[in-house]
Amino acid sequence: MPLAHISMRTGKTEAYRQAIFDGVYRALRETFTVPEDGQFMALTEHDAANFRYGATYLDVARSDDLVFIQITANNTRTKEQKKALFRRIAELLSENPGIRPEDVFVNLVEVEKENWSLGLGLSQYA
Template sequence: MPLTHIAMRAGKPQAYRQAIFDGLYQAMRETFDVPEDDQFMTISEHDADNFRYGSRYLDIARSDDLVLIQLTVSNTRSEAQKRALFRRIAERLAESPGIRPEDVFVSLVEVPKVNWSLGHGLAQYG
């Protein structure tokens, strides 16, 4: 049950943003065994004054097309699954909407399964 937050510069069309949602969801289905219809995602758009990044950090040439992706996930995946997810997200977003791999920044936040309530005030996984 990933909870996905995406931050990016404002100004991209709706189809571009939809392609990001679709690509992320497909990458998670392929590498993290995310079930069908398990989609909880937001995109926040920021003007230049409110979007800051290291354009050369770790010798990666980033551009204003940088997409910051934070996934909150249960702490149940292996290191191999995480590496596969990072790779597949970059591949999927390069295919559509055409984001350069250098502009795909992903962070995983892992939490115990008991930390999720998906509705009704219950801890469905705990």
Template sequence: MPLLHISMRAGKPDAYRQAILDGLYRAMREALNVPEGDEFMTISEHDPANFRCGNAYGVERSEDAVLIQITVFASRTPEQKKALYRRIAELLGENPGIRPEDVFVNVLDAPGENWSVGHGLAQFA
């Protein structure tokens, strides 16, 4: 049950943002075996004055950089995460055309008891 937060500069059309959401969902389905309909994602758009990505770690980022933070159950393997990173970069490169250098992904592991998916219950504790 991944929870995604995507941050990017404001100004891209709806189709561009929808392509990001679609690509991320597809990557999670393929790399993490996320079930169908497990889509909990938000996009936050920021004015240029409120969004900055440096060129640290030998990566030359452009103004089209997207910051993707994914919180998952603490059961994902390093191999699954590596496959996820690759697949996200591939799919976002295909549509909406984001350069791999502009895809920044951070995965946070959370134990099952940290999740309530509705009804005020800890379904995974």
């Protein structure tokens, strides 16, 4: 049950934003075996003055369509699963809503299972 925070520039349609949610969730289900209904995501839009990035850092040509996707998840996945997740998110977002792979920036934050409370003040995974 990962938690995804997505940040992007303002100006895209609701359908565009929903396609990002759908693609990230599908990639998590396919590569991290996230259960059905294990969908916890938030998307924040920023105007140009509040969204900054390295346009060519590491020789990746980014545009103003850049999307930051930060996923917090248990530290139980293999390196192969992580690579598959990054690749699959880029593939799916390229298909719909049409984001160039260069504009898909993913950061994975891994935590211990006991660092979650999914409600009721309980530590469900501890």
